[in-house]
Amino acid sequence: EVQLVQSGAEVKKPGESLKISCQGSGYTFTNYWIAWVRQMPGKGLEWVGIIYPGDSDTRYSPSFQGQVTISVDKSINTAYLQWSSLKASDTAMYFCAGRSDPGEFDHWGQGTLVTVSS
Amino acid sequence: DIQMTQSPSTLSASVGDRVTITCRASQSISSWLAWYQQKPGKAPKLLIYKASSLESGVPSRFSGSGSGTEFTLTISSLQPDDFATYYCQEYNSFFMYTFGQGTKLEIK
Numbered sequence: 475e476v477q478l479v480q481s482g483a484e485v486k487k488p489g490e491s492l493k494i495s496c497q498g499s500g501y502t503f504t505n506y507w508i509a510w511v512r513q514m515p516g517k518g519l520e521w522v523g524i525i526y527p528g529d530s531d532t533r534y535s536p537s538f539q540g541q542v543t544i545s546v547d548k549s550i551n552t553a554y555l556q557w558s559s560l561k562a563s564d565t566a567m568y569f570c571a572g573r574s575d576p577g578e579f580d581h582w583g584q585g586t587l588v589t590v591s592s
Numbered sequence: 593d594i595q596m597t598q599s600p601s602t603l604s605a606s607v608g609d610r611v612t613i614t615c616r617a618s619q620s621i622s623s624w625l626a627w628y629q630q631k632p633g634k635a636p637k638l639l640i641y642k643a644s645s646l647e648s649g650v651p652s653r654f655s656g657s658g659s660g661t662e663f664t665l666t667i668s669s670l671q672p673d674d675f676a677t678y679y680c681q682e683y684n685s686f687f688m689y690t691f692g693q694g695t696k697l698e699i700k
Contacts (some may be wrong), residue, residue: 509689521689582636583636
């Protein structure tokens with residue numbers, strides 16, 4: 475059974491850095507794109523970016539390019555989403571999701587709530 | 593960029609009703625459309641992919657149709673578990689995955 479398990483909730487101050495994770499199991503990790511999706515409080519879903527663990531090919535939504543970094547550690551079947559300097563507007567729930575072919579997101583992590591407040 | 597517009601934004605219905613949610617794309621996306629269900633505090637769940645293919649394990653009362661720019665999600669007979677928010681998502685564009693703004697299905 476495919477499972478994506480995300481790291482726990484985080485509370486940070488503006489300007490701090492953060493890296494959240496998404497660990498995959500039950501499938502061949504390197505063969506399945508992993509996407510990140512943002513949901514701000516009370517709002518809809520926004521695609522952040524996507525990575526192919528096999529070769530670390532990474533693509534970003536234009537809205538998030540330069541604002542976040544997506545990476546992967548194949549040795550522990552884990553994908554990451556990181557910020558170098560958080561803003562209050564980064565407060566949101568972040569989901570990882572596995573992308574099937576040709577493009578639907580068929581498995582989702584449980585979400586990581588990121589709260590940025592002074 | 594492709595824009596995805598769902599209607600209505602909110603829908604009030606009763607158990608047993610047949611309901612339809614519409615999703616319109618700003619340009620043709622062929623059949624590269626998915627539908628998701630999201631309940632409060634939970635991750636989205638894939639219901640329909642490639643416009644009309646039912647994801648494994650999803651009840652057959654859910655169905656999808658359409659191609660090009662206009663798509664619909666239909667629930668044939670609403671059950672209590674179906675009250676949630678529904679999102680469409682296009683994946684026609686090269687490495688762009690745009691969601692609709694969501695439709696909240698409420699109990700009348």
